Amino acid sequence: IEATTKYFLTQATAAAMILFASTTNAWLVGEWEIHQLSHPLATTTVMLALALKLGLAPVHFWLPEVLQGLELTTGLILSTWQKLAPFALMIQVAPTINSSLLVTIGLLSTLVGGWGGLNQTQLRKILAYSSIAHLGWMV
Numbered sequence: 001i002e003a004t005t006k007y008f009l010t011q012a013t014a015a016a017m018i019l020f021a022s023t024t025n026a027w028l029v030g031e032w033e034i035h036q037l038s039h040p041l042a043t044t045t046v047m048l049a050l051a052l053k054l055g056l057a058p059v060h061f062w063l064p065e066v067l068q069g070l071e072l073t074t075g076l077i078l079s080t081w082q083k084l085a086p087f088a089l090m091i092q093v094a095p096t097i098n099s100s101l102l103v104t105i106g107l108l109s110t111l112v113g114g115w116g117g118l119n120q121t122q123l124r125k126i127l128a129y130s131s132i133a134h135l136g137w138m139v
Helices: 001-027 040-054 062-068 072-081 083-096 099-116 124-137
Strands: none
Touching: 001 040, 001 062, 040 083, 040 099, 062 072, 062 083, 072 083, 072 124, 083 124, 099 124
8 A cells, every 4th residue: 555655646746747847838838739848947847757757866766665565566567567658758758858858867867776776685676776777778
């Protein structure tokens, strides 16, 4: 129950951030389409929200704790299938933003994932940090 609650609150926060970014972009620019984000505040907010949904550093805090509380099969689904849609959206939104934000998130995720998994003794936490590192390489 604890892992489910943490996952729900984190994903709801990220969804609210995406809605906030879309509303902010519509207010400042006059365009509702999420693919045409042109204001820096809206693009940064969307990228941080998608990073939160994916579990990328610096907003990765929820992923090891949630995976530790799940069964291995459910954790496998959470680490793979649940990340396809936010990652696809990140790829679609990425050309409209400054690439230094993506490079920073990717590099930080790779470092945090690699260092975080070094001293772990629990399999699910090792897999969580591995997921963070691999997503950093993909970004």
